[in-house]
Amino acid sequence: MIEAAKTLDGWYSLHLFYAIDFTSLKLVEAEDREQMVTELKEYLTKLEANHEAKEGSYAFYNITGQKADLMLWMLRPEMKQLTALETEFNKLAISDYLIPTYSYVSVIELSNYLAGDSDEDPYQNPHVRSRLYPEIPRTEYVCFYPMDKRREGNDNWYMLDMDHRKGLMRSHGMIGRGYAGKVKQFITGSVGFDDHEWGVTLFADDVLQFKKLVYEMRFDEVSARYGEFGEFFVGNILAQDDLSSLFEV
Secondary structure, eight states, X not given: XXXXXXXXXXXXXXXXXXXXXXXXXXXXXXXXXXXXXXHHHHHHHHHHHHHHTTSOEEEEEEEOSSSOSEXXXXXXXXXXXXXXXXXXXXXXXXXXXEEEEEEEEEEEEEEXXXXXXXXXXXXXXXXXXXXHSOOOOOOXXXXXXXXXXXXXXXXXXXXXXXXXXXXXXXXXXXXXXXXXXXXXXXXXXOTTTSSXXXXXXXXXXXXXXXXXXXXXXXXXXXXXXXXXXXOOEEEEEOOGGGHHHHTOO
């Protein structure tokens, strides 16, 4: 039997995407819209307090294009906490004017492909912990996409032995390291949680770095031969001060 990769798992992850129903929102009085925005800001303030306490994290972005208008990404120690936060968000008055377009359920993941040999408990390693329980950055831009490893004929990732996969992932990882300081990457595992196997969330202050990184990786064997990709979402950060103008009609 082929040796399966082992993973270290951190905080649970929920990406939520919404489109704004501007047609209906135009029928709402300006004062009522402002009250909705105030309630949304209060919700985000609670998320920010949790982020600062290092008990979870979140990101709130304005998505470009017609796939969605908003992305809310939340991390928590338990999946049921994410469910509660999603329910709370859906009860906000502004949610009556938000149309769910996509969601993704996963968990922050590190695989043993690139791990060295050590008897140390990895969960006690500060570097590992910072990756499993991260503070989501506040960069200007975000990019999210789900992906799978191909399982067809001679291009079946899951039929490769461990040493072969390690070698391929080591080469793949070197490309990502070339973008250190330009792009921050988070991998979340979703096998058994959602329709794809992984979610990739990228952060950068220069949106063009997403294109450069993904394009370069397409020429690496891991992506070129074994990678299958879902839809891409890209957008810019939403500060609380931006919300009033966003929902202004």
